[in-house]
Amino acid sequence: MDRKIEVLIKNCPQNHKCPAVRICPVGALSQTENNAPVVDLEKCIGCGKCSNFCPKKALILK
Numbered sequence: 001m002d003r004k005i006e007v008l009i010k011n012c013p014q015n016h017k018c019p020a021v022r023i024c025p026v027g028a029l030s031q032t033e034n035n036a037p038v039v040d041l042e043k044c045i046g047c048g049k050c051s052n053f054c055p056k057k058a059l060i061l062k
């Protein structure tokens with residue numbers, strides 16, 4: 001089973017540019033304005049880099 005990233009919106013402060021978006025090696029995370037990031041599950045390879053980088057633990061690997 002493939003592991004993918006899930007966004008826990010309740011953990012995301014949504015008041016800043018998400019630092020984890022630039023960490024994704026395949027560009028699977030995107031963000032509009034200061035909203036919670038969105039995961040493109042077709043691109044996500046489940047590496048967990050964004051999950052490890054998120055200071056609020058709003059991105060989890062499932």
